[in-house]
């Protein structure tokens with residue numbers, strides 16, 4: 354079973370989050386900023402010194418949707434494009450920072466759109482770092498580095514390269530840096546077959 358960083362109690366219609374390691378002030382700041390920008394979030398129902406109570410978002414996590422998609426070999430790219438849209442809005446609202454913890458448990462699919470939660474690990478940074486972190490989260494989600502995952506990330510990158518054409522991004526480098534962050538977090542020594550992601554055409 355997955356262990357969360359903080360103490361989480363999931364009730365039928367609310368979620369209680371007691372901050373044991375996380376930074377409640379950052380989480381609150383992001384919630385405030387998102388609501389000022391009219392970006393849909395969970396609702397904060399109650400707040401205490403180290404506790405926030407949220408409305409429970411009713412939908413699958415990205416994790417669950419992704420696992421089902423891979424099991425059925427369905428195309429996950431449309432969901433990733435939706436997620437990309439959400440993250441672009443998020444970055445417009447939370448200037449200068451990046452999400453930080455874009456792991457797939459932190460996004461919930463409600464009424465055909467993604468809603469992010471868990472903002473306590475925001476750091477100064479760029480959207481490209483969040484995107485490349487997400488690529489690594491996908492690639493190393495168990496079972497890691499399947500053909501399905503390589504293909505998905507490769508196709509996502511190809512579409513990103515098209516939309517980000519004003520100032521070309523060195524995605525190979527971004528991805529290597531994200532891999533470095535993943536290895537540091539997990540104290541691991543994973544490698545990626547960059548040719549499978551960057552090389553040739555699909």
Ligand SMILES: Nc1ncnc2c1ncn2[C@@H]1O[C@H](COP(=O)(O)OP(=O)(O)O)[C@@H](O)[C@H]1O
Pocket residue numbers: 357358359360361363368370375395407408409410411414458459461470471
């Ligand atoms: N508002 C919410 N609605 C539905 N599920 C939630 C909500 N908040 C948290 N969860 C569930 O609880 C998990 C842990 O919450 P999260 O805020 O990510 O804590 P942590 O910082 O410990 O990872 C999430 O991955 C999600 O599955």
Ligand SMILES: [Mg+2]
Pocket residue numbers: 357458459471
């Ligand atoms: Mg989380």
